[in-house]
Amino acid sequence: MKKKYIVFIIAILLSVGTYFLFFYKDKNLKYIPENADILILVDVKKATRQYIFSFLAHPSKWFEDGKKDKNKISVSDSGLEIPDFIQVFHLKDTKVSEWYCVLEINDKAKLSAFLKNRKFVNAGKDKFKNNQLFIKIEGEKCIVGTSDLNIKNIGKPLSETFKNKKLNADSFVNDGLGSISFISELRTQNFSIFINDDEIEIKNEQNKTDFSSLISDLLTKAQFLETELNEENVKKIASVFNKDLNDSVSVNHLRIRAELAQVNDTIISYGYDDNFNEIEKISYQKIIQPNYHILMQTSDPDKTWNYFQSKKWINDQNQFTVIPFQPNLISKTENQISIKSTQSPIKLNENRKQNFIFIKNNALLYSSFKTLSDSDKKFFNTIEYIFYGNKNLDYSVKIKFKKDQYPLILR
Known part of the structure; x- marks a missing residue:
């Protein structure tokens, strides 16, 4: 009987331990600022x-830990x-x-060793940086950001706005692995993240x-980029980059198609011969250039055209200078504005009457980014496509990766 009681107690303790280790969550959000x-x-x-479930289901992954750099300090330590x-x-x-994140420090000595191990440079005044991240230490808090421009502008916690009422994760996360929430004075829109x-x-x-079905069709027909957006979607996407842009341009419908091509670029330089006569030298290099067609439907093309001119985006040759790739031609009709590359003109595909942005990976794309590290190029090479779609009140974004022997969370 005693053995049964011991087994029962052990089972209870294991169940409680498992619950607190893997299921119990502190849902209090302490550091979301009011100006987020x-x-x-x-x-x-x-x-x-x-x-863990994926790890246990792939035994071949069990033996790869020994191949990792053991000198690299993990985030958990x-x-x-x-x-x-x-x-x-x-x-x-x-x-x-x-983007920013606030974390609590529980061991400053370990944090110092971690920053040194991960090649963070001391920038003074408790600031550290490497090629990708900036860190600011404030007392027992560590602020991590992709930039240090606005670390000092992070406002007081949002919970203080609600008279110190605890901000709960359940207000944002539903059934996904996480969430993206757009916060405004009127309402908060939550989007679930699944891996x-x-x-x-x-x-x-x-x-x-x-x-x-739309994605399958685009995979067979789109070579690099294809986009179709109605007025509402144009407004939302334009507001991310420039809140005043859509009001000035007034686009009712947008269609874009682009393809990538490798071409020979002529480089002309000048030198001198043995008699000091100036001579012309011609050389060639391979560069990546897009061929594209952008069609903006608008109820007031003159307003749009005048806005582009006021920004000096149209030159004397009617070229749209915002796009730096190869010569193009911008033209205006009674209800639309068209921008076409001129070297190898392409036609738009049929109007699908749907709202989407589809970017299909192309080896020419990441190979042209000479500033990318080998690891960054390797990562971009694993992406198959990126898709954004909207229908009525439904919004969806998919980042599709090429198939691998392991699921995404183990890679």
Whole structure:
């Protein structure tokens, strides 16, 4: 009988331990500032469970840990407290590329060793940076950002706006591995994040639209980029980059098609011969150039044209200078404005009467980015396509990766 009681107690203890280790979550969000307009949450324990299940289902992965760099200090041993919900936010009126996260420090000595191990350079005043991230230490807090331009502008916690009422993760995360939330004074829009075997999918709650047939068709017909957006989608996407752009341009419908090509670029230079006569030298290099056609339908093309001219985006040869790739021609009719590359003109595909952005990976694309490291090029090479789709109130984003022996969370 005693053995049964001992086994029973052990089973209870293991169950309780498993619950607190993998399921119990502190859902309090302490460091979301009041001036945040976009919030990304990652459910760490749910991600851990998904990783463990995938790891156990792929025995060949078990023996790869020994091949990793053992001198590299892991984030789990960095001296930082990893919360149950990692909170990454964007601040109002800052660049799209600026994102921040606030973490608590539980061991400053470990954190110092971690920063040195990961090649962070001391920039003074408790600031550190490497090629990708900036870190600012403020007392027992560590602010991590993709930029240091607005670290000082991070506002007081949003919870203080609600008289210190705890901000709960359930307000943002539904059934996904995480969420992306767009915060405004009127309402908050939540989109769930799912990591599947070969794709990352982001979609709003109760999304019932299936874009798979559209994606399959685009995969067979699109070579690089194809886009079709109505007025509402143009406004939303334009506001991310320039809030005043859409009001000035007034685009009712947008269609884009682009293809990539490798061409020989002529380089002309001058030198001197033995008699000091100037001679012309011609050489060639291979460069990547897109061929494209952009069609903007507008109820007031004159307004759009005048706006482009006021910004000096149209030169005397009627070239749209915002696009730096090869000569193009911009033209205007009674209800639309067209921008075409002139070297190898292409035609738009049929009007699908749907809202989407589709970018298909092309080896020419990442090979042309000479500033990318080998690891970055390798990562971009694993992407098959990126898709954005909208129908009525349903929104979906998919980042599809090429098939691999392991699911995405193990790579």
